[in-house]
Amino acid sequence: MNKLLSMTLLTLPIAVMANNFDGVELRVASETWEADEDGDFSATSTGTDMRVTPSNNDSADVVQFDMSAPNSDANHLWEIDFYGDTIEMKFIDPALSDPDSQYDYQADKGFHFQDINDAYPPITGVSVASVFAPKGFDPALIRFDENNIYVNLKGSSCQYSFAPRVNRCISMISPTALNNIITLNVEFDSDDEVGSPMGVNPVSYEGDTEPVKNDSEESDANLRIDALFDTLEGRYPGDLPSHQESYTVNGYRLRHYPSNNVYLGIKNDRLYFYSANAKKMTDLGGLEFWMNDNGL
Incomplete structure (x- = not known):
């Protein structure tokens, strides 16, 4: 990982x-x-x-x-x-x-x-x-x-x-x-850039600028995704330091890790890793692969 x-x-x-x-x-x-x-x-x-x-x-x-x-x-x-x-x-x-x-x-x-x-x-x-x-x-x-x-x-x-x-x-x-x-x-080349690929602006992610968390109801799918996030945090603390809470924005289920300014996200059954400092997003593959790999 x-x-x-x-x-x-x-x-x-x-x-x-x-x-x-x-x-x-x-x-x-x-x-x-x-x-x-x-x-x-x-x-x-x-x-x-x-x-x-x-x-x-x-x-x-x-x-x-x-x-x-x-x-x-x-x-x-x-x-x-x-x-x-x-x-x-x-x-x-x-x-x-x-x-x-x-x-x-x-x-x-x-x-x-x-x-x-x-x-x-x-x-x-x-x-x-x-x-x-x-x-x-x-x-x-x-x-x-x-x-x-x-x-x-x-x-x-x-x-x-x-x-x-x-x-x-x-x-x-x-x-x-x-x-x-x-x-x-x-x-x-376009004038339509909208910040990070996950629809949030990590540069301005400070205090009150945190994206609105629209998780009024916890679905079974989100609970399963959160279980995967928890498992990955435990397995790879160097990349995902300290436990963070999940939220949903622009169709992504996300966790933000402020200490190294990275995001872990799921959208359309794909797992993504985004480095805000490097402005690079990586597709890590299908959700079910990671679920199976971690026994979930």
């Missing part, structure tokens, strides 16, 4: 925006890149190249996106899901008996997301949740400009093998049981 709550994030701003990916077409391509003398990258080959119109539903927007090289017999398939201002890339379960469905990239190659129709405001920031990413994935290799995001998979691998000295994709704590998920939070 210490690792989960101290996730490796690209040090870029993140905020809730009016702009999101729902219903607006963009290009998604798999590319291999080469750097020139100045360190600028250009694509040397393109594999899968498609137009995608994302939707905020419960299913992936792209079910099988092939990252393998053109004319290759390999089968490096990913799911891509756009939701709000996030992009989730999930490497599909590699087959134990099929090495062609596993990957190990040493070249500069990966995803290219492109606003091809100037349908979005300029991109101003990207943050990366990589705790469940494939082994070796480096968030620092991600590049972006006003219209493009390049997710470089160089150095990463996902191999489902029991052979010694082989990088394994298996994870005991990932919601998928594999290290196979990369999540981006994208910030667009």
Whole structure:
């Protein structure tokens, strides 16, 4: 959990925006890149190249996106899901008996997301949740400009093998049981920022400025969530110092820890961790995973 709550994030701003990916077409391509003398990258080959119109539903927007090289017999398939201002890339379960469905990239190659129709405001920031990413994935290799995001998979691998000295994709704590998920939070240039992703302004969270607690009735769901919060406080006091009371605001069930200015929250059956000082929010996965993991 210490690792989960101290996730490796690209040090870029993140905020809730009016702009999101729902219903607006963009290009998604798999590319291999080469750097020139100045360190600028250009694509040397393109594999899968498609137009995608994302939707905020419960299913992936792209079910099988092939990252393998053109004319290759390999089968490096990913799911891509756009939701709000996030992009989730999930490497599909590699087959134990099929090495062609596993990957190990040493070249500069990966995803290219492109606003091809100037349908979005300029991109101003990207943050990366990589705790469940494939082994070796480096968030620092991600590049972006006003219209493009390049997710470089160089150095990463996902191999489902029991052979010694082989990088394994298996994870005991990932919601998928594999290290196979990369999540981006994208910030667009907008005048519609509304403070923290959880709908409260932690900078001004002092005394009488505490959000209104609208918990007139304690539902069974909230009691169950509070039991999880209590358990996590006991297990991880370094990240969640001292017991705090829960409250509900903007659809989140929250606890705020003033000593290190972080929030633990649940919304839409997802567990979130927000650092107000760093202005970074991390999606820690599904609620039921954490309930089961803690025997609740």
